Amino acid sequence: MNRLKIIPTAGINATEPLDMFEQQSMSFNYQLSDIRDIFKQGVDYSKTVKIPSTPRNDDFFNYNFEVMISNASANGSIKFNPTKKINCYVNVDSETIFDGNIQLLNINIVNGLIQYE
Numbered sequence: 773m774n775r776l777k778i779i780p781t782a783g784i785n786a787t788e789p790l791d792m793f794e795q796q797s798m799s800f801n802y803q804l805s806d807i808r809d810i811f812k813q814g815v816d817y818s819k820t821v822k823i824p825s826t827p828r829n830d831d832f833f834n835y836n837f838e839v840m841i842s843n844a845s846a847n848g849s850i851k852f853n854p855t856k857k858i859n860c861y862v863n864v865d866s867e868t869i870f871d872g873n874i875q876l877l878n879i880n881i882v883n884g885l886i887q888y889e
Contacts, residue, residue: 778823780874781859783836789863791826820877825886833888837876841886850879 777789823829833839839852857873878889 775865777863778821778874779861779863780832780836781861783858784832788828790823790832791829793822793824820889822880823888825888829888830886833876833879839876839879841879841881850881852876852879 776792778792779789780786830839833852836858837852837854837856840850842849854876857875860872860874861868862870876888880887880889
């Protein structure tokens, strides 16, 4: 069972965790405020993560990011809205470790298998 969960808080399938690869991990960068300039704030972010194509994930990405894939088995054309962001949070063992947005940066098709990035 995967301990890591990405849970959207808006859009279709909101509050249901996305399906992840087994034993998937994520890297996070946390920024501390600069003590010399209290008005300057850092931004926390995660590294890019790959998410598998499953019926739940396909519904989420197709609806929220306007994904259109033609002829995936032959590595056909891919279109999506790369500017859209959906609020989400990340849990590990039911503890929220990150609260932010999910943004679709790329869709990979290898041998007809789709991965969202």
